[in-house]
Amino acid sequence: MIASFFRVAWHVMRKDLTVEVRSKEVLLTTLFFAVSVVLVFSFAIVREGRAPDDVAAGILWVAVSFSGTLAMGRTFERERYNDTLRALLLAPADRPAIYAGKLLGLLVLLALVEIVLVPLVGLLFNAPILAFPGRLAALLALGTLGFAAVGTLFAAMLVRVRSRDTLLPVLLYPITIPVMIAGVRGTAALFQATPDLAMAQFWIGLLVFWDAIFITLALWTFEPVMTE
Amino acid sequence: MKKLNPLLIGLSAIMLGVSPWIINAAPYESTMGLVQKIFYFHFPSAILFLVAALICGVASAIFLFGKKASADGWAIAAAELGLVFGTLTLVTGPLWARKAWGVWWVWDPRLTSSLLLWMIFCAYLLLRKYGGPGSDKLGAGMALFGMANVPFIYVSVNVWRTLHPQTSVVPTLPTDMGIPLWFCFAAFTMLFMALLNLRARLEHQRARVEALYLAEDEA
Numbered sequence: 001m002i003a004s005f006f007r008v009a010w011h012v013m014r015k016d017l018t019v020e021v022r023s024k025e026v027l028l029t030t031l032f033f034a035v036s037v038v039l040v041f042s043f044a045i046v047r048e049g050r051a052p053d054d055v056a057a058g059i060l061w062v063a064v065s066f067s068g069t070l071a072m073g074r075t076f077e078r079e080r081y082n083d084t085l086r087a088l089l090l091a092p093a094d095r096p097a098i099y100a101g102k103l104l105g106l107l108v109l110l111a112l113v114e115i116v117l118v119p120l121v122g123l124l125f126n127a128p129i130l131a132f133p134g135r136l137a138a139l140l141a142l143g144t145l146g147f148a149a150v151g152t153l154f155a156a157m158l159v160r161v162r163s164r165d166t167l168l169p170v171l172l173y174p175i176t177i178p179v180m181i182a183g184v185r186g187t188a189a190l191f192q193a194t195p196d197l198a199m200a201q202f203w204i205g206l207l208v209f210w211d212a213i214f215i216t217l218a219l220w221t222f223e224p225v226m227t228e
Numbered sequence: 229m230k231k232l233n234p235l236l237i238g239l240s241a242i243m244l245g246v247s248p249w250i251i252n253a254a255p256y257e258s259t260m261g262l263v264q265k266i267f268y269f270h271f272p273s274a275i276l277f278l279v280a281a282l283i284c285g286v287a288s289a290i291f292l293f294g295k296k297a298s299a300d301g302w303a304i305a306a307a308e309l310g311l312v313f314g315t316l317t318l319v320t321g322p323l324w325a326r327k328a329w330g331v332w333w334v335w336d337p338r339l340t341s342s343l344l345l346w347m348i349f350c351a352y353l354l355l356r357k358y359g360g361p362g363s364d365k366l367g368a369g370m371a372l373f374g375m376a377n378v379p380f381i382y383v384s385v386n387v388w389r390t391l392h393p394q395t396s397v398v399p400t401l402p403t404d405m406g407i408p409l410w411f412c413f414a415a416f417t418m419l420f421m422a423l424l425n426l427r428a429r430l431e432h433q434r435a436r437v438e439a440l441y442l443a444e445d446e447a
């Protein structure tokens with residue numbers, strides 16, 4: 001049961017990533033969008049060649065959430081466009097496993113985006129990204145997981161809905177703001193002049209808490225919501 | 229249920245009409261003075277705001293997992309009331325804060341999460357209005373996530389040190405402040421129940437008309 005769950009999830013993820021490797025559409029557009037967001041923010045806040053202190057964490061997370069929304073919209077748009085969502089749902093497999101596969105594929109893409117994004121923010125805003133690499137990675141991984149867990153569910157549900165492109169961010173941001181707050185505050189605690197490790201640890205714990213809630217709810221609701 | 233509505237509306241109208249005199253008769257709070265009296269309206273609307281979120285979430289769960297179509301009507305009614313009472317809470321809160329704290333708004337956990345819940349209601353209603361067919365299930369899923377916010381809001385004041393008064397304030401109120409508070413609370417609750425009833429019935433009738441139209445088309 002558990003083994004088949006992971007096998008299905010693995011296959012769905014591999015299918016998504018194979019399609020992605022051949023076209024590179026989502027990865028390249030998302031990456032470019034993330035870089036643009038960072039640049040737009042730089043132009044908005046940099047004065048006389050210097051950015052104010054303590055903005056790097058916020059900019060990093062805004063770029064992650066904006067580009068994440070773009071990526072999750074695209075992964076399901078592809079299924080809708082090729083009319084393959086029905087085939088995917090008709091497959092004799094657990095629906096939650098299909099959801100998990102989709103989520104994993106999205107996480108791989110977002111991880112690739114973040115690998116470029118984090119050094120870029122570190123470079124442009126003098127953020128000490130290498131001071132606590134483990135904790136920073138934990139914050140990013142957990143935050144992206146919580147954000148993408150809700151986003152994957154909503155993007156899947158929105159496939160059949162009119163004006164899905166505008167509704168995805170409208171629905172997603174209010175729900176995932178707790179995750180954003182934890183991510184930003186935890187990252188800011190690491191980036192500040194005298195890093196506050198206890199604070200970062202606290203926000204990491206809170207992220208685990210929200211991730212558990214979001215993933216449980218998403219696995220639980222995916223099945224009835226995707227049934228026609 | 230139907231016969232109860234006029235009674236509930238009548239009673240809450242009378243009680244809300246009388247409430248200014250009762251609030252006026254209550255003693256002044258020693259440090260905050262007159263401005264504390266907004267609390268008699270702020271507290272009931274805030275509690276009903278959270279209750280609306282709970283009703284919306286539970287009704288959505290019943291709709292999704294129990295496959296009961298009528299539960300969706302209750303969910304949408306609760307969401308609309310949640311927006312109304314949430315707006316009341318978010319208007320009365322800053323009015324009090326301006327006097328008590330000197331600022332309209334601070335970003336502390338309870339205020340932030342209340343604003344979030346209010347935004348979740350907005351997003352839910354936007355989806356229901358502009359989502360078109362299929363948005364009912366999506367809305368139900370969204371409502372479940374919104375409900376996950378409620379315990380967070382309630383607990384946040386006690387877990388984090390914030391400016392907002394603790395939840396233990398209410399049970400320890402002196403009687404002459406407690407009576408007007410629970411009087412207003414009862415009036416607000418009856419108004420809430422009547423509006424919920426009416427709105428859910430409207431939604432059920434709308435669904436029925438739609439089903440009849442579809443049946444007509446097929447025949």
